[in-house]
Amino acid sequence: MKFNGTADYVATEDLTVAVNAAVTLERPLLVKGEPGTGKTELARQVAMSLGLPLVEWHVKSTTKAQQGLYEYDAVSRLRDSQLGDERVHEVKNYIRKGKLWQAFEADTKVVLLIDEIDKADIEFPNDLLQELDRMEFHVYETGETIRARQRPVVIITSNNEKELPDAFLRRCFFHYIRFPEAETLQRIVAVHFPRIKETLLAEALTQFYEIRETPGLKKKPSTSEVLDWLKLILAEDLTPADLKRDPRQLLPKLHGALLKNEQDVALFERLAFMARAGR
Incomplete structure (x- = not known):
């Protein structure tokens, strides 16, 4: 499984080396660079080149790490209980799967893009350390553990708006996309x-x-x-x-x-x- 660029994406030699190193090490590839240098597009082209599905998680300033795993809709469950809805007896009906869950349960290997991770709160990367390291997480409401069927290729982008924690950086393979000559x-x-x-x-x-x-x-x-x-x-x-x-x-x-x-x-x-x- 090797990335060599595509007809629609010019990848420099050092960038292809970085992508393939991250795939071999099975570590997230952290890509930094000026806005507009093709960091997000890289994930799409890697998925195309390797023939893998792409799961995209675009991070915002209000995004919490938990949303990437799942969200429990307690409000809807309370409302349904008041209305006598039979769905209320099954808690799984109120669990919304996040992007990591979707990537973990996919039948085939996927490329998971976590885009602009530096937009979120400083604790956001730390809150994902275990999940990205072990490729599993626990769903407290149902008592089940979700494990990745196949380890996804994880590509994380950052515009360098804030420093990322050392513990997070240690788990990534890093590449800075320089402005092209x-x-x-x-x-x-x-x-x-x-x-x-x-x-x-x-x-x-x-x-x-x-x-x-x-x-x-x-x-x-x-x-x-x-x-x-x-x-x-x-x-x-x-x-x-x-x-x-x-x-x-x-x-x-x-x-x-x-x-x-x-x-x-x-x-x-x-x-x-x-x-x-x-x-």
Whole structure:
């Protein structure tokens, strides 16, 4: 069972090594990187490449670890008891299976994505230590123990918004997705826009990297944002000459696809003003 990337996902050598190492070790793969570098998509492509079903658990700030196991709906059971519903005698009717339960009871091996784990409370990763380590958990309401029929391939993503506990990190295989170099980014673009002209791509990527490297930029544009930008450029049928930035403001054409806050737009306007004043 080896991951080598897919036709729709350009995986660097170090990323494929990380995925395959995690699969071999049967440990969760913790993937960090800038937002928009393909961390979530990686899990989908790993599942596709290995021919495995995908179970996705998208974590929010309000998500609790228990929700990944199961939830007991005591309120519905109380209401049904008041209404004389026969379902009330079977507690299993009020147990809602979480994503880990679904992955554990699957007939075949699955890929389990725990997406953006750093969004949740700091205790969230610690609360999953035993379940991810032993691949089992206890359901107190029914007295049963749920064990994984086959150990899933677990991929956990983080945008590095908060530090994760050492005990959790120790149980993971770690990989940081660096922002792609120009050659890798060209390969990524070729997957999405195979007919784009080389001269247009060269001009667009030159400007893109110049923008990313601008000192003082609050949010650097990501891989997904450059793909959006190129899609707009192709839709508008712009030429390399059209992409040349106006020295009076330095903002790139269709800059709303790349710059996502007013501070960064103001930064380029300020740089243009300073350049004019220095003439």
